[in-house]
Amino acid sequence: MEPSSITSERLSKDEIDLYDRQIRLWGMAAQARMRSAKVLLIGLGSLGTEICKNVVLSGLGHLTILDDTLVQEEDLGSQFFISGGDVDSLKLDSAQSRIQDLNPRVELSFDTQSMESKTSDFYKGFDLVIGTELSTKQMTMLNELTRKYNIPIYLAGSNGLFAYIFVDLIQFDAEDEKLKGSQPTEKGQISTNTEVIEVRTRHDEDDDKKVFEVIKTRHYYKSFQQMIKTASLKGRLNRRQTKRLSSVLPLTLALLQTEDEIGKLNSRKLKEKAVVTCLQLGIPETVLDDTYVEQFTRQEGVQFAPVSAVIGGSIAQDVINILGKRQPPLNNFIVFDGITLDMPIFEF
Structure with a gap:
């Protein structure tokens, strides 16, 4: 997956100053990819709110939010872009000014149509899709479309203290590095859906005796x-x-x-x-x-703000990882247990 206009386009000095801390974490190339990416977020409930906040603050280039729902009383305890006076108003109409205030550099589009009203062509222009709190039928249909257009997708939902994330990047190559040990990394299958396809070494710029392995992995996903x-x-x-x-x-x-x-x-x-x-x-x-x-x-279908914060943060971080192509991404089903705070990843 390559965002539409990514690349060599340089970040401005103002952008480098603004995103200095995160550039130190994930590098200039990843930040440039973030700035050029076009992402679709479906659903601005509790989970969608957290994901929206994180990707907007991270310096995403363009975010389209699709949500046709009205603000309900029960939304007020788990969604911070709305307030009591917004009840019975369209959620996006109520939230858009607060979202824009987070980071005026991000180009935002707010779409209050239903997901079902969209033709398949609607999805062509996005580099990545995130769907939250959708039905199984909606998730199946959406994933069929993202596969048709070779677009990565994240799907997430919650049930009170419990939540899940599904990831389909179709096929994805990532690079990571580690200090070279006594047993060099070998090419080949390392798990059900992952294989090492390339291994090379590099010497530390300040200490020539310190040698790193740069490991390129290929990840395969199921729908x-x-x-x-x-x-x-x-x-x-x-x-x-x-x-x-x-x-x-x-x-x-x-x-x-x-x-x-x-x-x-x-x-x-x-x-x-x-x-x-x-x-x-x-x-x-x-x-x-x-x-x-x-x-x-x-708790079936209940949205709980602390759980949404954990899941929203995890998805946003993985989006940054895949745009930067620096660390292995999530693959492919994650559940969160809010009682034990465990969050295991299952590679199905």
């Missing part, structure tokens, strides 16, 4: 629909890892697989669905803790 249908951990976890596995994984996948019943599931029905998901994953149903099942059922 959202593929992931839902084929997610499996069979033969990949030892006893200790299985014991540490959170109930959040099978509960989240079960909910995504039973969209027609969302809002109608009681804890008994959700557990029945999650038991079937455990069978698909190849993990024992004893992973399901009844306390988690009850809490997950009660």
